[in-house]
Amino acid sequence: MLNKLKIEWKEALEKELRDYLGSEEIAPLAIGQPPKPELGDVAFPMFPYSKAAHKAPAMIASDIASRLGDRHPAGDIILAGPYLNVRFDLPALSGMILEKVEKDGDDYGKGDFLKGRKIMVEFSCPNTNKPLHLGHMRNDSLGQSVSELLKAAGAEVRKVNLINNRGVHICKSMLAYKLFGNGETPESTHEKGDHFVGRYYVRFAQWEKEAEKAKSSNPDIVSDPSFIDPDTEAQKMLKLWEDGDKDVRELWALMNKWTLDGLAESYRNMGISFDKYYYESDTYKLGRSQVMKGLEMGVFQKEEDGSVQIDLAPINLDKKVLLRRDGTTLYMTQDIGTAVARHEDWPFDSLIYVVASEQKYHFRVLFYILKMLGYEWADELYHLSYGMVNLPEGKMKSREGTVVDADDLLEELSALARNEIVEKNRENDVDDIDRTARDIALGALNYYLLQVQPTKDMVFNPKESIAFNGNTGPYLQYTGARISSVLRKFSESESQYSDVGFNGRVLVLDDEKELLKDVADFPLYVRKAAENYDPSVIAAYLYDIAKTFSHYYHDNQILKAETRELIVARIRLSEMVLQVMKNGFRLIGIPFLEAM
RNA sequence: GAUCCUGUAGCUCAGCUGGAUAGAGCGUCCGCCUCCUAAGCGGAAGGUCAGCAGUUCGAAUCUGCUCAGGAUCACCA
Numbered sequence: 001m002l003n004k005l006k007i008e009w010k011e012a013l014e015k016e017l018r019d020y021l022g023s024e025e026i027a028p029l030a031i032g033q034p035p036k037p038e039l040g041d042v043a044f045p046m047f048p049y050s051k052a053a054h055k056a057p058a059m060i061a062s063d064i065a066s067r068l069g070d071r072h073p074a075g076d077i078i079l080a081g082p083y084l085n086v087r088f089d090l091p092a093l094s095g096m097i098l099e100k101v102e103k104d105g106d107d108y109g110k111g112d113f114l115k116g117r118k119i120m121v122e123f124s125c126p127n128t129n130k131p132l133h134l135g136h137m138r139n140d141s142l143g144q145s146v147s148e149l150l151k152a153a154g155a156e157v158r159k160v161n162l163i164n165n166r167g168v169h170i171c172k173s174m175l176a177y178k179l180f181g182n183g184e185t186p187e188s189t190h191e192k193g194d195h196f197v198g199r200y201y202v203r204f205a206q207w208e209k210e211a212e213k214a215k216s217s218n219p220d221i222v223s224d225p226s227f228i229d230p231d232t233e234a235q236k237m238l239k240l241w242e243d244g245d246k247d248v249r250e251l252w253a254l255m256n257k258w259t260l261d262g263l264a265e266s267y268r269n270m271g272i273s274f275d276k277y278y279y280e281s282d283t284y285k286l287g288r289s290q291v292m293k294g295l296e297m298g299v300f301q302k303e304e305d306g307s308v309q310i311d312l313a314p315i316n317l318d319k320k321v322l323l324r325r326d327g328t329t330l331y332m333t334q335d336i337g338t339a340v341a342r343h344e345d346w347p348f349d350s351l352i353y354v355v356a357s358e359q360k361y362h363f364r365v366l367f368y369i370l371k372m373l374g375y376e377w378a379d380e381l382y383h384l385s386y387g388m389v390n391l392p393e394g395k396m397k398s399r400e401g402t403v404v405d406a407d408d409l410l411e412e413l414s415a416l417a418r419n420e421i422v423e424k425n426r427e428n429d430v431d432d433i434d435r436t437a438r439d440i441a442l443g444a445l446n447y448y449l450l451q452v453q454p455t456k457d458m459v460f461n462p463k464e465s466i467a468f469n470g471n472t473g474p475y476l477q478y479t480g481a482r483i484s485s486v487l488r489k490f491s492e493s494e495s496q497y498s499d500v501g502f503n504g505r506v507l508v509l510d511d512e513k514e515l516l517k518d519v520a521d522f523p524l525y526v527r528k529a530a531e532n533y534d535p536s537v538i539a540a541y542l543y544d545i546a547k548t549f550s551h552y553y554h555d556n557q558i559l560k561a562e563t564r565e566l567i568v569a570r571i572r573l574s575e576m577v578l579q580v581m582k583n584g585f586r587l588i589g590i591p592f593l594e595a596m
Numbered sequence: 597g598a599u600c601c602u603g604u605a606g607c608u609c610a611g612c613u614g615g616a617u618a619g620a621g622c623g624u625c626c627g628c629c630u631c632c633u634a635a636g637c638g639g640a641a642g643g644u645c646a647g648c649a650g651u652u653c654g655a656a657u658c659u660g661c662u663c664a665g666g667a668u669c670a671c672c673a
Contacts, residue, residue, distance in 0.1 A: 460608095472635085
């Protein structure tokens, strides 16, 4: 609504400028933000017209102001040198803002610029041989949040996951389990299934190392019939899997279930959900048939060695293999099949792949291949590429045991949050200490992961990164909890105020105007975040409004304001701020807490 | 070697459709609980916006080059 006013001003000023300059062709007027509140709410710089007018920008600003006189949209002109600024009467507009926020409630901030669009979002895509780590968490937070943003922009969103449950890496943990498992199960060892299976993946790596060592100290051992080479054995198992060997398939199904049960629990804990799961074990065959189709169409070539390849010279790349010489499929093959299956299942207008930036090449090639196969929708595929999560000493490496486990991290943060609650003697004020602690941990984590622009790599320092003070998720939650507390206290004596209506004109403080402006602008930020697939826009917005409110709350009494009218006005303002915060929280995965 | 991404305070990050004195948090130092939750609020110190050139009335923001870091260029996923 403020935005509408800004645009009215822009148009009115442009019209006046055209008259003033005697030209229909003028540079579009820029809409800016004055650096200080006393300089107004919106700024229009006059620099670009100085040449045409042969006058200093400050002169143009004052000329335009006097020409305009009273014939202008709502607001007051403030001349600030070369800028023509406008101050809105926010207290007067507050009634409209309140009405809108109250009417829309949890939907306040939503828009419709993606209305009617069917958008599929792929994210997470774990392997079934190990638990989730911090890198996955960035992916999950991003995918979940972007999906919420797109919904808020009016799109119909379908969240899909692709389970990477086949391939030689999966066979490795199976093999290790078969050899060293002694029949133990996640139930018998009381382990989460994904951690249990992950342990055998690590066990395989260890075995591999042992075998390497044995080979280097005694090269002849290879010919010893009692020596088993881990990698050869894993390849054999993959072949057995592809041939449908009953025992291998049974073990595969069992271990997959263990992992997936564990992952499902992690997703639940993290507030992540999907509308549909795809499995590579289903889609890789479809990929093969697509490659065959491409071969018939002549877009792929069969090489002399029997492999099928595509020549990527038209996009300045080399050749890419799509089927191995033995006819087995690759990662790329599978992704071709998955994309086709998805569009058949749910004909999307757009499909967003939330995948790390290291796979840019892969998606460039994939999109090109699908286009060559004649799928028009290939133009609507988008790779939302995000940067790595690094440790202060560099990349996370599973071999060096520096991978930050997702479940462990969430657990540690929950324990820290729990300590804080106990230390602050807040146990009796929160309704469920464990749930609250976990929600704080989640808020901290999601905010931490989403406050950084997706394209950027980020550094995670396990000791320092996730704090509960300062610019953090818990700070936002805390602000929300304090507002909630004020509102609870007010509701106890609300009947005394039933005769007092809302009069926004008493909200004259800078902080109050700032809050009104922030509340009114929220839909703009939602739109911007959705357009750019960038949740950090919302994170920054929320921090800003929380900071303004905290300052305001510190300096001014709400429940003990000077007049009953002022109390009611401040309460309504607090309600609006809280509503906007709640709505923003939902977009970036921060649980809202009534108390903490 | 080629392509892509990144470079802003000691650290982690905003700001980038060009516009007013480049902002936060953490850390350091100093204040504030008789007051709606101190997970808070205020203040101080801290900057060659990697460098050079260009475009422009105006550049952290756009363009080019250079330097530094990272990623990718598999019949791995």
